[in-house]
Amino acid sequence: MLPRRSRLTLPTIARWVRFNGNGHITTALLPTRQPEPEAPAPLTEEEFSSTIVHGRSLYPPLYHPRTHSVPVAQLQFRAYHHQFLELHMHFVGHAAAALGIPISRPVYLPTQRSLWTVPRGPFVHKKSQENFERKVHKRAIKAWDADPEVVDRWVRYITRHAMPGVGLRVTQWKRAPPGIGQRMVDAAVGQTRLGSSADNIKALAKKIVQQEL
Numbered sequence: 001m002l003p004r005r006s007r008l009t010l011p012t013i014a015r016w017v018r019f020n021g022n023g024h025i026t027t028a029l030l031p032t033r034q035p036e037p038e039a040p041a042p043l044t045e046e047e048f049s050s051t052i053v054h055g056r057s058l059y060p061p062l063y064h065p066r067t068h069s070v071p072v073a074q075l076q077f078r079a080y081h082h083q084f085l086e087l088h089m090h091f092v093g094h095a096a097a098a099l100g101i102p103i104s105r106p107v108y109l110p111t112q113r114s115l116w117t118v119p120r121g122p123f124v125h126k127k128s129q130e131n132f133e134r135k136v137h138k139r140a141i142k143a144w145d146a147d148p149e150v151v152d153r154w155v156r157y158i159t160r161h162a163m164p165g166v167g168l169r170v171t172q173w174k175r176a177p178p179g180i181g182q183r184m185v186d187a188a189v190g191q192t193r194l195g196s197s198a199d200n201i202k203a204l205a206k207k208i209v210q211q212e213l
Contacts, residue, residue: 068144092141
């Protein structure tokens with residue numbers, strides 16, 4: 001025969017202790033509330049870089065925020081297979097995060113589609129044709145607020161570890177010192193010899209004629 005379950009529940013025990021005891025309910029009979037775990041604090045860039053994370057490349061890359069929104073480079077990738085392109089975008093994002101370069105997320109550009117129709121055989125087999133299709137998938141990434149030397153190192157690292165079947169085109173914008181326009185004008189004026197005398201111009205013309213003849 002199975003043992004009979006007790007009908008003494010927690011409210012019954014508490015009521016019995018209140019009427020038969022000293023009026024105080026022991027805390028051993030009441031359930032204790034567990035403290036809620038605190039939310040983890042967000043990691044800084046230094047802490048994230050110094051933390052050892054096994055399989056870090058499996059996680060999405062860290063995108064650094066822009067500080068001044070000054071564009072420094074634009075990278076465009078092309079490939080016939082989008083699987084290779086997505087994997088290379090993941091690698092490029094981790095490389096930029098390691099160097100501290102603020103970049104955008106991969107931008108999906110329009111896919112270039114090409115079609116060909118080739119006859120299977122000449123003459124009487126003209127109506128027997130075969131169609132071919134080629135798709136070129138494109139992605140773009142833009143970088144901001146980075147030193148030109150850091151961007152050059154980033155591009156060299158990506159080029160050295162380029163994935164087969166993925167093309168790369170890099171457009172960089174470098175800062176020029178103040179007064180570069182006036183120096184370019186002075187250099188152009190010096191090359192055209194506008195400030196020389198008429199005798200020097202005639203001598204230069206005779207020299208050019210002798211070299212051509």
